Amino acid sequence: MGKLDGKSAIVTGAGHGIGLATARKLAQEGAGVTIAELNPAYGKEAEKVLRAEGLKVSFVRTDVAQLADIKGAIAYAVKEYGRLDILVNNAQRSVFGRVTDVSEEDWEASITTSLTSVFRACKYAIPHMQRQGGGAIVSVSSIYGLVGGRRRACYNATKAAIVNLTRNMALDYAPDGIRVNCICPGAVDTWQGGQERTVPAEFWKQRAFPEPMTFDERARMHPVGREGRPEEIAQAILWLVDPANSFTTGSAVVVDGGLIAQALL
Numbered sequence: 001m002g003k004l005d006g007k008s009a010i011v012t013g014a015g016h017g018i019g020l021a022t023a024r025k026l027a028q029e030g031a032g033v034t035i036a037e038l039n040p041a042y043g044k045e046a047e048k049v050l051r052a053e054g055l056k057v058s059f060v061r062t063d064v065a066q067l068a069d070i071k072g073a074i075a076y077a078v079k080e081y082g083r084l085d086i087l088v089n090n091a092q093r094s095v096f097g098r099v100t101d102v103s104e105e106d107w108e109a110s111i112t113t114s115l116t117s118v119f120r121a122c123k124y125a126i127p128h129m130q131r132q133g134g135g136a137i138v139s140v141s142s143i144y145g146l147v148g149g150r151r152r153a154c155y156n157a158t159k160a161a162i163v164n165l166t167r168n169m170a171l172d173y174a175p176d177g178i179r180v181n182c183i184c185p186g187a188v189d190t191w192q193g194g195q196e197r198t199v200p201a202e203f204w205k206q207r208a209f210p211e212p213m214t215f216d217e218r219a220r221m222h223p224v225g226r227e228g229r230p231e232e233i234a235q236a237i238l239w240l241v242d243p244a245n246s247f248t249t250g251s252a253v254v255v256d257g258g259l260i261a262q263a264l265l
Contacts, residue, residue, distance in 0.1 A: 002030025003242050008081035010034045010073055012064050012121065013091030015042025017190035018140060021230035022088055025238045027055035032081040036062035036073040038091070064091045064117035065109070074124050084128040086241045089118045089139040089162075095154040102154055114158035115165075122169060126178060134177030136241040139166055140233075141182045141252060143260045159184075163252045170250030179249040181240045186256025187221070188228040223258030 009026045013019040015037035027033045027050060035050075037043035040061055047059035058080055062073045077084050093113035095106045118139050129135030144152055145159030166182040173180060219226040236255045239245060254260065 002028065003238075003244070004086070005030035007031040007085040008034070008077055008083050009086035009088065009241070010036055010077050010084065010121075010125070011088040011090055012036045012062065012073075012117070013038070014088075015039055015046045018185070018188060018230045018233045019088075019090040020046050021234035022090065022237050023057060024050055024053070024055065025231065025234040026086065026088075026241070027057050029238065031086065032056045032077075033058070034073060034077040034080065035059040036064070036091070038063050062091075064121070065093075065113045067120055070117065070120045071124055074121070074128070078128055083132055084125055085132070085135050087121055087125045087135070087137045088237060088241075089121055089137070091117060092140070092158070096151050097153065098151055099153045101151075107154055110154040110158060114155075115161050118162055118165065122180075126173060126176075129178050130173075130176045135179075136243075137169070137178065137180045138237050138240045139180075139182040140237075141166075141184045143184050143186050143254060143256050145182075145184055146252065146254070147260055166252065167250045174249060179240075179246065181249060181251045181253060183233065183236055183240065184252050184254045184256070185233050186228060186254075186259040188230060188233060190230060221259065222256075223262065226257065228255065228257060 004026060009031045011019050011023045011033060014023040014035040023033045023035050035043055035046050035057055037059060043059040043061060047057055050057045060073050060076045062069045064070055074084065093110050095102060095110040122137060139162050141162040142159040144156045145163045149156060162182055166180050170180040233255055236253060240248060240253065
C-alpha cells in the first residue's frame with residue numbers, strides 16, 4: 001500500500017530534473033501522475049521510463065504559458081484518473097539580469113511562465129479538489145524567494161510572489177480541506193553531473209559569479225559540502241502532499257543544504 005493509492009496528481013515541467021523526480025516519487029507511492037511537460041521529447045521519454053518501472057503515468061504536452069494547455073492538462077487528469085488530488089507547480093522560465101538589463105519581452109515571459117501559470121493551474125484545479133473534499137498543492141519556489149541575489153530581478157520576483165501566493169491560498173482554501181505549500185530549494189544538480197564537469201561560463205556570468213565553477217567548487221558553497229539532488233526535493237514534496245501531514249499548510253519549506261543559514265550566499 002502506498003501513501004497516495006487512488007490519488008491523481010499533475011506535475012508541471014515533469015520531463016526532467018525536479019519535475020521528473022517528483023513524478024516518479026508520487027507514482028511510486030500509488031498516485032496516477034499526469035506529466036505536464038512542454039518538450040515532447042522529454043515528456044515521452046519520461047512516460048516511457050516510468051511506465052517501464054511499472055508506474056502509472058501519462059504524458060500531456062503542456063505549455064504552462066498557455067491557458068488552454070493548463071486547462072487541457074487538468075481536464076485530462078480528471079478524465080484519465082477520475083479525480084484530481086495533487087497539483088505540483090514546477091515549470092518555470094529562468095531569466096537573469098538586473099532590471100535595466102532585462103527586456104520587456106523577457107520580463108513578461110518570465111512572469112507568465114513562472115508565476116501566472118501557478119495562478120492559472122490553481123484557479124482551475126481547486127474547484128475539482130473542492131468538489132471531492134480536499135487536495136494538496138505544492139509550488140516550487142526557491143531560496144531566492146526568501147532572500148535577495150544579484151542579477152536575479154525576474155527570477156527572484158516570481159519566486160517571492162509564489163511564496164506569498166502560497167500563504168494566501170492556504171488561508172483561503174483551508175475550510176475546503178485544501179492544503180497549499182511551497183518548497184524553496186537551494187542549488188540542485190539537475191545536470192546530474194560530477195566534480196569533473198564544468199558548468200558553461202555564461203551560466204555563471206548571468207548569475208553574477210565572476211568565474212566559471214566546477215561542480216566541486218559550487219558544492220563547497222553549501223555547509224553540507226554538496227548540491228542537492230532532484231530526488232531529495234521530490235522527497236520533500238512527497239512529504240508535503242502526504243495526507244498524514246494534514247496539519248501543514250501555508251509553509252515555505254527550505255531544502256538547501258544549509259545555504260541560507262549562512263550570513264553570505
